[in-house]
Amino acid sequence: MINLTVGLHVFANGTRVKILAMLSAGRLRVEEISTGAIFNITPGEVEFELPSPDMAVANQRLHTIDSAGRFSECPESIGSVAVERFQLIAGLLDRGALVKDIIKELKKMPGMSPSLAYRTFNRFSREQGPLCLVDLPRGRKLGSRSISATHEELIDRAINESYRGIAANQAAIIQKVHELCLVAQLKPPASKTIVRRIKARNPKELLSKKQGSKIAKQKYEVRGGKLLTSAPLELVQIDHGLVDCIIVDAESRAPLCRPWVTLAVDVHTRVVLGLNITLCYPSGMSVALCMSHMILPKHRWLKKIGMDGCEYPFYGIPKRIHVDNAKEFRSPILGAGCAIYxxxxxxxxxxxxxxxxxxxxxxxxxxxxxxxxxxxxMSSIVQKGDYKPDKHAALTFVEFREWFVREVEIYHKSTHSELECPPLYKWEEAFKLSDGSVSNPLIVADSLKLLLDFMPLTRRVVSRSGIKMNNVEYYSPALKNFNNGTPCVVRYDPLSLRHIWVRPANTDHYIELSYSDMSLPDISIEEMKFLRKKLQERSNKRISQTEVLELKKTNKTLVAAAESKTRRVRAMVERTKLRRDKSHPLHDKAPRDTQAEKPRIDYSLKPVPFKVEE
Known part of the structure; x- marks a missing residue:
């Protein structure tokens, strides 16, 4: 509220003015403070009230500006002298007095010498007010430095080099400066001087050197701006978190691991619009499950997990999703799914x-x-102390999920510090119409297609045996309606490869395919990669890679030798044939001497029995 009175300093039409008179209900006579020009304005042109110089003296102590640009408080008596001088000069200027007349009047004031009178007049400024005429204190100015430039350089060097890490302190810097001065054969400055140089540094810079830029930004960075929304589902933020609790196996009750949770919060109402709890590291499948859970009504899901009595009425397609830069959020699959909806x-x-x-x-x-x-x-080793999580772990995955969903319900029904009401009430009020009726968000009819549109995908073609992915064949009789070679989009769950979903080209529906060999076990893609790696290691152990390379080298040598000896090999074969030639001298059946050659027995013939006499 601005009470327009004579003498009030206000900001109007982009300048500082002082109200001189009220001419009428809609006209004011004002004087521009910087130039002294007088003109008329309307009350609607007044933007805000300015502090009056007289009010500043009456209500608060003035400040002086030293050579370093800092403000230091001054006694009220000095401030009143400055105000008296300011009013004298301003009054004389308003009456059109000459400079020599103003100087003459200033000389009449107590403690005013001719040189001080000229300096006072030269420092006069209507914009700064009486502040410009406050005498600066004598002596060395605050912040001035008297040590040599070499000492300053050594101190800066010591701070830059040694003020690092969580153990950084002033004592270490003082010791470092003394060491550097000893090497440079200089007398070290006083410890208080070194401490003042450390304190003169930007505290954000020092904390960044000591504890890291993240903590420094958290403490000192100015973060302007605020996300403003006018209705639910305008903005949803999604992120993952590793749960600070170890769960146990359902059968042996042995400790397992820490689960992961993916949450989606509606910024306007602060409701948990969607969630997904899993034992697997965050992935595109985690995001797909959270997106599906966020968009769809929750009653079927609550019934499946045995919590159909839980109140969870939040669902809907958001207009905008805000996420961090994790790989699963930068995936083109998520971008394509968001574009569909x-x-x-x-x-x-x-x-x-x-x-x-x-x-x-x-x-x-x-x-x-x-x-x-x-x-x-807990959140850190320090908070955990001597507590043994593995020893005290008691909840199974199903039990933890039930506990977590119930805590979400408690959160929805508890007063939020920012909203000053429960998120459930904020959501319900946002969907109430002016006539008292209630509206509801749009519902996606095909829940399976919604989930599949955000699941990981790959591309394959239909073959005679079906679809082959990860060296595993999948088949469904529905593929008979498509030709061999038809391109398809394949959606799959990385945690279970027993089934895949195929959308052939020029269609808008998915076909579920199963293993062609139904005896194959259900397996995740990570398990498949692990088993392949183990198989490769086992085969390399049985037959080393060096042995394979040696065999390849021997084969290569054999081929090269065969190429060079091809003609000689053909000659050897031909010579062998010639050795069996009847024209060869060794094959000549002519008698070698005059005696008749003894008959030879042909053992290839069937023997003939002798005739026995009766």
């Missing part, structure tokens, strides 16, 4: 977790509740 996908700038403050705070809220569970790992 008209969702705008945006990312945080790298290294700025505060831009996702709503989801970060929500995850922190639930992790604070997790810290009361048996088997909690």
């Amino acid at each position: 008209g969702i705008k996908l945006t990312w945080r700038p790298p290294g700025t977790p505060h831009n996702g403050a709503h989801i970060e705070r929500l995850i922190g809220t639930f992790m604070g509740k997790v810290h009361f569970l048996p088997g909690t790992t």
Whole structure:
């Protein structure tokens, strides 16, 4: 509220003015403070009230500006002298007095010498007010430095080199400066001087050197701006969190691992619009399950997990999703899925977790509740202390999921500090119409297609045996309606490769395919990669790669030798043939001497028995 009175200093039409008179209900006579020009304005042109110089003296102590540009308080008596001088000069200028007349009047004031009178007049400024005429204190100015430039350079060098790490302190810098001065054969400056140089540094820079830029930004960085929404589903933030609790095996009750949770928060109402709890590291499948859970009504899901009595009425297609720069969020699959349903996908700038403050705070809220569970790992080793999570872990995955969903329901029905009401109430009020009726978000009819549109994909073609992926063949009789070589989009679950879903070209529906060999076990893609790696290691152990290379080298040598000896080999074969030639001298059956050659027995003939006499 501005009470327009005579003498009030206000800002109007882009300049500072002083109200001189009220001419009428809609006209004011004002004087421009910087130039002294007088003109008329309307009350609507007044933007805001300015502090009056007289009010400043009456209500608060003035400040002086030293040579370093800092403000230091001065006594009220000095401030009143400055105001008296300012009013004298301003009054004389308003009456059109000459400079020599102003100097003459200034000389009449107590303690005013001719030189001081000229300096006072030259320092006069209507914009700064009486502040410009406050006498600066004598002596060395605050912040001035008297040591040599070499000493200053050594101190800066010591701070830059040694003020690093969590153990950095002033004593280490003082010791480093003394060492550098000893090497340079200089007398070291006083310890207080070195400490003042350290304190003169930017505290954000020092904390960044000591504890890292992230902590320094968290403490000192100014973060302007605020995400403003006017209705639910306008903006949703999604992120993952590693749960600070170890779960146990359902059969042996032995400790297993820490589960992962993916949460989606509606910024306007702060409701948990979607969630996914898994034992696997965050992936595109985690995002797909969270997106499906977020968009679809929850009653079927609650019934499947045995919590159909839980109140979870939140669902709908968001207009915009805000995520960080993780690989699964930068995936073109997520972008394509969002485009199908008209969702705008945006990312945080790298290294700025505060831009996702709503989801970060929500995850922190639930992790604070997790810290009361048996088997909690707390947020750090320091907080955990001597507590043994593996020893005290008690909840199975199903039990933890039930506990977590119930905590989400409690959160929805508890008063939110920012909203000053429960998120459930905020959601319900947002969907109430002016006539008292209630509207509802749009429902996606094909829930399976919704999930598949966000699942990981690859591309294959239909072959005679079906679809082959990861060296495994999949088949369904529905593929008979398509020709061999038809291109397809294949959606799959990385955690279970027993089934895949295929959308052939020029169709808008998916076909579910199973293993062609039904005896194959259900397996995840990570398990398949692991087993392939183990098989390769086992085969390399039985037959080393060096042995294979040696065999390849021998074969290569054999081929090269054969190429060079081809003609000689043909000659050898031909000579062998010639040795069997009847014209060869060794094959000549002519008698070698005069005696008749003895008959030879042909053992190839069937023997003839002798005739026995009766």
